[in-house]
Amino acid sequence: MPSGEDLFVDGSGQPQLTLCAVLYVDLLGVSALAEGQAAQQSLVRLERALRSMYRDFLADDSPWPAAMFSDTLVVAAPLVPSAGKGAAEIATGGLTIQAAWLQLNLVLSGFFLRGGLALGQFHIREGLLFGEALVEAYRLESRLAVHPRVVFGSAAAEAQREALKFYSEPRNSPQNALLLVDQDGTVFIDYLELLFDEPDDPRPGLEEHRDAVAAQLTTHRNDSRIWDKYRWVADYHNAVCERRLPSEQYLRVDTSGTDRRFDALVP
């Protein structure tokens, strides 16, 4: 498959809409970093997180065309007609892993994010972004995600659920190993699961994640609105540890950092 952008022009060179899975991501706290005294160092750190380790998410010739502006990143996975009936599942599944890689790499570099993943008509080419899937992904990010998680729109979630039908044991399917359902019924990306995909020891990555979450909880202790978001990440982190490494308590985010604090009116 050549550069993903090739699917966004018709035979006469006119821009065209194409069915895509679209990821819309908002990097939390980046505006403040851009205005802060360490803006130059933050820029270098962000660039490294986006372009190193797993892959260069902003590469011009990527099969997953992307665009970034300020604290917003959009990545698309076009549905390839030759893939037939499975095209939606392939595009959504492929973009889900990309999103998980992106989120894990950014979070371990100190950049938490919130995002939406939608399926629908979209156009991205030479800096021009347009289409219903972009609007839906933005709405998912801004209205449904709430916490630092990447949530799925209904069509994207349905495409992944459809794929489960092809597995004799859906519990052991690739989809089930990268998606979770939150208590509000929202499907979101379980990016920490990637630490268990490769044979490397997952503990160092979990320790880094634990420390990154704990640092945010300490920093935002006096701002309930932001603190609640990182409390959610701590709950998610601890749930993953409980499920995967239940006897290793030291990997969990310290509850003294996650418990709400209620002080007497007069101490």
Added chain:
Amino acid sequence: MSPIDEATLDTDTPQTLDGRAYPEHLRPYLKYDKTLLAILVREGEATFDELARGPLDARVLAALPRWLASAQWRGLIERSDAGTQRRYALTQRGRRRLRTPSG
């Protein structure tokens, strides 16, 4: 250094030295061995982005990240984290796998 227990490499369920087993959800990716190992033979050593430029069929492209994980578990490829981006290279076991009829 690979944390895989060499004695388990030719079994259905390779294990790490600390006892973690090959993840069940990676089994569907075995079917891409022939295609992707052949690309690594051609490239010698490659980053994910270099492999993804293929050109690859959409299904193979979507599967590439997890095939890389699966192939590491099975000792078919080795990963280097020394540079800016991870690099993947074929192992001798990977070359042998490519020569088997089901490879």
